[in-house]
């Protein structure tokens with residue numbers, strides 16, 4: 001006999017053609033998890049996450065009637081606080097033929113608080129985000145988008161709000177949104193005691209407006225930078241070598257804003273190899289500046305702006 005679909009020799013419809021017509025499927029499945037990692041399984045909160053997944057994988061896999069499952073292995077492809085994605089490898093028999101196939105499965109995560117976490121406090125929280133915006137309108141979309149399932153409470157405080165969050169994972173997700181807008185983030189942790197035998201920390205995350213804005217002058221390690229672009233990365237022009245590049249957040253932490261910078265109109269009064277001279281149009285003083293490798297790319301007579309800091313002079 002031959003397979004009526006592909007013509008392969010054998011006993012009627014072959015395994016490959018059978019599986020094409022009757023795929024293995026995965027039923028809509030949910031799992032209840034607590035932020036501490038426990039899973040609600042068979043009516044109780046347990047730590048055995050993997051065996052709960054294995055149980056759900058076996059129970060919710062729909063196998064066509066002609067297939068006898070002999071072995072089932074799963075792999076967690078990805079996991080977040082909304083969904084778990086699995087790949088389930090199935091080995092078994094179709095009539096007398098051995099088959100191997102795989103199924104992608106999605107399990108919806110329901111976030112709940114287990115008894116022991118609930119017991120710690122009626123208003124449980126693992127993180128507090130202290131948001132102090134300069135303009136509340138700028139962050140309205142982020143605030144409106146917060147998933148209330150993770151919020152214990154929101155407190156109005158002077159200059160902003162404190163948001164109490166049930167899981168540190170969600171707090172991190174939220175803080176990243178502010179980080180991506182260039183906000184200044186500082187995190188501190190406080191040891192609160194033990195939870196399920198492990199040290200339990202509560203984190204406090206301060207979210208403040210970006211410290212520097214475009215056009216600001218900053219001094220870092222005796223060098224002067226002009227902020228060219230803010231946002232996720234801060235891009236600055238180093239006024240010493242006139243190179244524009246990204247300045248790391250760590251370096252920016254050391255930066256001092258130059259308040260009321262003394263910026264003046266000036267004109268390039270002469271250009272010679274290795275040096276230019278500028279004339280300050282406010283007091284008609286002239287300054288000689290090193291023009292190494294012709295970094296200024298300026299011509300005599302060109303109008304420029306200069307920044308004076310003490311006796312240092314920079315072309316902006």
Ligand SMILES: [Zn+2]
Nearest residue numbers: 003006014017
């Ligand atoms: Zn076939």
Ligand SMILES: [Zn+2]
Nearest residue numbers: 034036114117
């Ligand atoms: Zn828990």
